Amino acid sequence: MTEESGTTATSAPDRPVGSESGATSAARPGVPVSAPGAPVLALLAIGWLAAMLWSAKWAITSAGFTSIAITSAAYALPGIISASLVSGAAVSLTLAAVLSRYGVHRATPRFAAALAAGLATGLLAALAVNLSYGDGSAIMVLAGTTAAAATVGGIAGGLRNTLVVAAVVTAGLAVFAVGFALSYFQEPLLSLYGADDTYTSQYTALQWFSWTSSLASGLAAGLLAFGYLRVAGRRAAGRGAESTPLRWPAYLIAGGGPGVLLLIAEVLTRTAGAEVLRMAGAVSEADHVGQSWLDGQRFEHVMVVFFVGALTTVIAFGRTLRPADGSAAEDPPRPAGPDDPGASDPGPEPTELSWPDPDRTDEDPAEEDPTDEERTVERRSGRERAETSAALVGVGDEESTASPAADSPEPVGGAGR
Structure with a gap:
């Protein structure tokens, strides 16, 4: 484009890096970052859920009696619910990563897909419970609670900050x-802690x-959450997906996230699975005391894992x-030299506070700033003193330059002969 007189040529506005065709969507600001390793987390979480379901099935089916089966279901309920929560969140994170790869970044479809992923995971787990555990009201409650827990986990996986959610899932698997x-x-540790045949020592x-x-679980959860966020944050920053690094609230939430998941599992256990707990506590007085003790132990475990993590x-x-x-802390300030640019500038003088002149006897502020008339009189008297001094100096010069023969007497003839 040519420039005409009186006009200024303007160029096209700069396009941000990554706006060209073929650039990854993660490089654009405002786009959710895909959680690294989400498929691996989903496989581990589903494997743990399957292991918990198989362990509960073996305990329930091997019991034989209905009362013992109900007690076994009550014991297995908290573990299955917590595993379902983590599995639903991990599966929803994997689906969110797939949607990001295909350019789906809007919040509404991503949240709907995460909810559907959690619900599908819960329904599959509930179907496995119904087909393999047998019939009974306790089994139905167990299956329904499992589906609800996986759905809640899917909702958590649909949150926008996927890195923090993935760190929580990683820490939960560590717990x-x-x-x-x-x-x-357990047996060697109980012996180490002094367990013998007495009830008090065993307790x-x-x-x-x-x-x-609890302490070991909280410590492992905190370290795993920190490590995952450090690695994932660096990878996201390397791709230009995050404008600012993760701050301490993200690490705080990731470290305490497993405790929150366990707390949600405890709430679901005492609400959706309350019927199973009631039936197990009604079997005998010993079962009632045991269920009460386990409830207190689970709550303490939740609190310790949360705070320690x-x-x-x-x-x-x-x-x-x-x-x-860092540079200011390493290099102490040095005095300015004569070659420094600001060495000759003494800086602004103080205007409000100043030390009085010790040679002055009269500190009247009116005499510190002379008026124009006083300045004129001082200049005039100075000129008169200079002229007087010059006249005196001229007279002295004439006397000093006079001939010495005019002042001295003439010599008498014949004197000195």
């Missing part, structure tokens, strides 16, 4: 793994074992922080 590993060492050892499991993640994130002004 399951720690509990499963400690169950194999105390069980308390210590429960605290050990959140604190572990925040502390780990705080250790990665560095001072914002």
